[in-house]
Amino acid sequence: MENIFQAWQQHSQNHTSSFKDEASRSAWLKTQLSTWNQKDYPTGESWKYVNFKDIKNLPLSKSLKYPRLKIMDQNEFYLIDVGPTHDIEKLDNPLKEHFEIAALNSLSFEELQQVQKKLDQHCDLQNPFAQMHLSFLDHCYRLKIKKNTVLNKPIYLRWNNNTEVNNEFSLFHFIVECEENAQAELFLDDKSQGQKSFNSLRLDLFLESRSQFKVYFQKSEADQSYSFYHAHGTLKKEAQLKHFDMTHPSLWTRHNLNFELAESGSEVHLKGAYLNNKNNFSDHHTRMTHHVPQTHSFQDYRGLLDDKAKAVFNGLIQIRHHAFQSQSQLINKNLLLSTHCEINTKPELQIDNDDVKASHGATVGRLDPDQLFYLLSRGLTEKESRQILAKAFIAGLLEEESPLVKKFYGETLNLTLSQFGEVELGL
Amino acid sequence: MLLEIKNLQVQIENKPVLKGLNLNVNPGEVHAIMGPNGSGKSTLSKVVAGHKQYEVTAGEINFEINFKMKSLFEMSADERAREGIFLAFQYPVEVPGVTNFDFLRMSYNSVAQHQGFPEKTPEEFLVFVKEKMKVVKMNEEFLYRSVNSGFSGGEKKRNEILQMAVLSPRLSFLDETDSGLDIDALRIVSEGVNSLRTSENAIILVTHYQRLLDYIKPDFVHVLADGKIVESGGPELALKLESQGYDWIKA
Numbered sequence: 148m149e150n151i152f153q154a155w156q157q158h159s160q161n162h163t164s165s166f167k168d169e170a171s172r173s174a175w176l177k178t179q180l181s182t183w184n185q186k187d188y189p190t191g192e193s194w195k196y197v198n199f200k201d202i203k204n205l206p207l208s209k210s211l212k213y214p215r216l217k218i219m220d221q222n223e224f225y226l227i228d229v230g231p232t233h234d235i236e237k238l239d240n241p242l243k244e245h246f247e248i249a250a251l252n253s254l255s256f257e258e259l260q261q262v263q264k265k266l267d268q269h270c271d272l273q274n275p276f277a278q279m280h281l282s283f284l285d286h287c288y289r290l291k292i293k294k295n296t297v298l299n300k301p302i303y304l305r306w307n308n309n310t311e312v313n314n315e316f317s318l319f320h321f322i323v324e325c326e327e328n329a330q331a332e333l334f335l336d337d338k339s340q341g342q343k344s345f346n347s348l349r350l351d352l353f354l355e356s357r358s359q360f361k362v363y364f365q366k367s368e369a370d371q372s373y374s375f376y377h378a379h380g381t382l383k384k385e386a387q388l389k390h391f392d393m394t395h396p397s398l399w400t401r402h403n404l405n406f407e408l409a410e411s412g413s414e415v416h417l418k419g420a421y422l423n424n425k426n427n428f429s430d431h432h433t434r435m436t437h438h439v440p441q442t443h444s445f446q447d448y449r450g451l452l453d454d455k456a457k458a459v460f461n462g463l464i465q466i467r468h469h470a471f472q473s474q475s476q477l478i479n480k481n482l483l484l485s486t487h488c489e490i491n492t493k494p495e496l497q498i499d500n501d502d503v504k505a506s507h508g509a510t511v512g513r514l515d516p517d518q519l520f521y522l523l524s525r526g527l528t529e530k531e532s533r534q535i536l537a538k539a540f541i542a543g544l545l546e547e548e549s550p551l552v553k554k555f556y557g558e559t560l561n562l563t564l565s566q567f568g569e570v571e572l573g574l
Numbered sequence: 575m576l577l578e579i580k581n582l583q584v585q586i587e588n589k590p591v592l593k594g595l596n597l598n599v600n601p602g603e604v605h606a607i608m609g610p611n612g613s614g615k616s617t618l619s620k621v622v623a624g625h626k627q628y629e630v631t632a633g634e635i636n637f638e639i640n641f642k643m644k645s646l647f648e649m650s651a652d653e654r655a656r657e658g659i660f661l662a663f664q665y666p667v668e669v670p671g672v673t674n675f676d677f678l679r680m681s682y683n684s685v686a687q688h689q690g691f692p693e694k695t696p697e698e699f700l701v702f703v704k705e706k707m708k709v710v711k712m713n714e715e716f717l718y719r720s721v722n723s724g725f726s727g728g729e730k731k732r733n734e735i736l737q738m739a740v741l742s743p744r745l746s747f748l749d750e751t752d753s754g755l756d757i758d759a760l761r762i763v764s765e766g767v768n769s770l771r772t773s774e775n776a777i778i779l780v781t782h783y784q785r786l787l788d789y790i791k792p793d794f795v796h797v798l799a800d801g802k803i804v805e806s807g808g809p810e811l812a813l814k815l816e817s818q819g820y821d822w823i824k825a
Contacts, residue, residue, distance in 0.1 A: 516627060521667040524623050525681040525737065526655035526688070535672055539720075542671020546720070 196459045214319045224303035251287040269379040277377035280320045280349040287320035294326040301332035315344035322351045325358040332361040340369035352380035364392040373399040380406045382413035392419040395563045405434045408442035417446040420541050423456035430459040437470040450481040452488035453567045460492040468499040477507040482540045533568030576601050576776050582633035591617045593801035602773040607780050609798035610820040615780045619747035623661040624651030656688035660743030662734035664750040669721035677721045678740050706739040710766040727754035735766045746777045752786040764789030784816035799823045
């Protein structure tokens with residue numbers, strides 16, 4: 148059986164895409180394929196807990212699905228619906244003065260070259276699954292928030308796959324360019340699923356000087372599919388990024404989140420939670436690179452595991468030689484609700500200069516018997532009490548968020564938590 | 575009789591804490607249990623409430639349910655709570671992400687359902703709880719904050735008494751409810767507790783200090799030392815402890 152990369156390359160070479168002109172298409176492919184020619188599944192430290200056996204054996208269909216976008220102005224959001232059935236011709240943005248959205252293959256040769264130059268900054272040969280997105284552009288869209296624009300409401304991007312079709316191979320690539328002084332929020336709802344399907348979502352963020360961007364990502368429950376999420380961000384002078392991701396129980400998920408603090412005064416707040424039960428597997432890798440002085444980053448990740456779930460968290464902070472007076476914090480907390488679940492957590496610091504403040508830590512624990520007793524002593528049953536405490540553990544991350552963010556995560560969170568804490572621990 | 579404790583012996587991590595404690599409590603009574611640090615006061619209240627960390631090695635704890643004395647050892651902590659046993663914690667636990675309102679209503683409905691009262695809808699409960707909040711002079715905003723999260727020491731203690739008011743227990747242990755309170759908060763909390771006294775419920779105050787008893791008048795005072803009640807008497811016993819300390823007991 149050919150591997151997933153070969154299949155992908157085959158697609159990209161054969162595909163007669165709708166690039167604006169043939170020169171653009173050829174130029175793109177030439178560059179991408181010369182820098183990347185992945186023959187096999189990756190190995191090494193950052194992939195050591197990943198079992199590719201199941202992915203190798205996925206009987207994926209030969210056809211790739213091309214996501215299509217539909218934009219609507221709704222009460223609370225600008226809704227961008229991503230689904231295979233929307234007609235590309237109808238990509239009509241009623242809000243052109245605030246933001247611009249375009250399929251990459253509709254860009255001019257010059258524009259495409261600019262995008263390509265930016266994406267080159269996010270080249271990560273250690274992660275062929277992210278690289279794979281670049282060999283193929285029919286699934287790629289670019290969002291541009293214009294200079295000095297402060298969006299009055301968030302953009303809500305919903306990735307819906309047809310859940311009735313199995314063995315699917317779905318890709319979506321979204322590039323965000325936030326121009327100088329622009330401010331916006333993106334709610335990213337990954338509802339992709341489908342039995343024995345493979346879904347990969349890539350998000351590239353380019354934040355220009357003094358821009359502020361917030362991403363709230365949610366991966367809905369998908370207990371039959373294999374999912375990747377790659378987010379890569381580069382921040383210019385005094386830009387601020389907040390990235391929050393929550394993963395609900397899924398058969399197999401891998402998140403790679405890389406951020407480059409490329410100019411002074413830039414700041415990243417990274418928060419996240421992974422909730423997993425049954426025999427599911429999740430793997431989160433974050434990499435925060437401080438390239439220049441006076442850059443700041445904060446990471447708070449929480450894991451809630453039950454049954455026989457297995458999770459990996461690897462958080463790497465790199466502070467480069469010249470990145471003086473930078474500050475970086477990372478904390479990863481894990482709550483294990485059963486005696487059979489497993490967490491492998493590894494916070495890492497690589498610091499190349501003396502004048503920095505950096506801290507990292509990880510905790511793994513069970514429910515606090517005193518907290519549990521408090522709830523029991525108020526007449527709540529043991530199951531109710533365990534679920535409340537599990538919720539409290541995750542909800543601590545959301546305390547400072549806006550009501551809209553709490554609503555975005557809250558509904559699914561309650562649904563997920565109702566499946567947790569079934570097994571009595573006898574505390 | 576509401577509560578009957580006979581020869582109670584309890585250990586934690588193989589270390590004996592209670593060494594043969596006897597206590598009888600009738601409806602309508604207020605008891606104060608005083609004693610030095612480490613005498614077993616908090617252990618007693620937690621064992622009655624059903625904390626699993628403690629191992630009962632001998633003795634009995636019986637509680638009146640439907641006019642019959644029933645052993646509490648056959649009931650889990652949540653079952654005891656639903657039967658009307660309440661413990662106001664010395665260190666109330668913070669539960670971020672769960673509003674006080676939801677928590678109180680869940681507790682109330684859990685107890686009400688067990689005792690055969692109708693459960694309350696959010697609207698009905700709001701009216702009900704606002705009335706109860708007057709007991710401890712709490713603002714409505716506390717309803718919408720996470721349980722005890724970011725509350726000051728005094729606010730946490732008031733929140734405990736609010737829970738007591740909402741659940742209307744038949745037997746309440748107040749574990750050092752006076753600790754960490756300034757004079758004004760002590761007065762508010764005490765007035766709250768006094769307003770909840772009835773001829774049908776009983777309250778057990780666990781405290782180091784006589785000052786709480788200036789506000790809440792007990793019917794009985796017991797001195798707990800080295801895991802046993804070594805002396806029982808009326809309110810005058812507390813005054814004696816205040817003036818002479820605990821050394822005379824040890825002697």
